[in-house]
Amino acid sequence: GQNIDQPTEMTATEGAIVQINCTYQTSGFNGLFWYQQHAGEAPTFLSYNVLDGLEEKGRFSSFLSRSKGYSYLLLKELQMKDSASYLCAVLDSNYQLIWGAGTKLIIKP
Amino acid sequence: NAGVTQTPKFRVLKTGQSMTLLCAQDMNHEYMYWYRQDPGMGLRLIHYSVGEGTTAKGEVPDGYNVSRLKKQNFLLGLESAAPSQTSVYFCASSTGDSGANVLTFGAGSRLTVL
Secondary structure: OOEEEOOOEEEEEOOOOEEEEEEEEOOOOOOEEEEEEOOOOOOEEEEEEOOOEEEEEOOEEEEEEOOOOEEEEEEOOOOHHHOEEEEEEEEOOOOOEEEOOOEEEEEEO | OOOEEEEOOEEEEOOOOOEEEEEEEOOOOOEEEEEEEOOOOOOEEEEEEOOOOOOEEOOOOOOEEEEOOOOOEEEEEEOOOOHHHOEEEEEEEEOOOOOOOOOEEOOOEEEEEO
16 A cells, blocks of 8 residues: 655654654655645645755755655744644655644744 | 735535535636545546646545636535535646646645534
8 A cells, every 4th residue: 555654743842843754655756745734724836856865945844755755844043933744745646645643833932 | 916816715504515615826827626635635637627627536536526617717516515525625726737736735724514
């Protein structure tokens, strides 16, 4: 079967750095997405990786290793507004998105 | 630009009742999707459409029907609601380009079936 694993919940301090991991086992791979979802709101797109390596976008970076079936989202200089759930999703060989259950990130002052 | 608009935002149904969720997008996107989101689970695809007049089943289609009569609208119907259909429903749309197919989501519709 297809599976996406992410930690259920993480806690970090304002101003710090946090890394949210995602491991996947899917039938094929056509890209990996990270979305942010604030409580009670819609998911919004953060990043897309299809090649190995690091993609940087301001305070957020996303890394992919296809050989290890592994990605992480790195958030720097954490702000209170970064408190949200972070969803990892993989596009499989049929171009269907397989979603992880999400990681709830709690930021403490 | 409104993006993706879902109505209603909240609804309470009794078991056996029927209802329709409406999704409208103003981005001229070809692809539209209906997902449900339940605690502790990833988003699960119910049905999707790759263009006006087309629909296809996703991962959890049972108990739901859809229609895409106009490109900008995608309707999700529950003919006979069951408590297991209590969930938050998200509509999304995309250009459908393979690969970096970024989804734009609506704000969600919270449905409770008693």
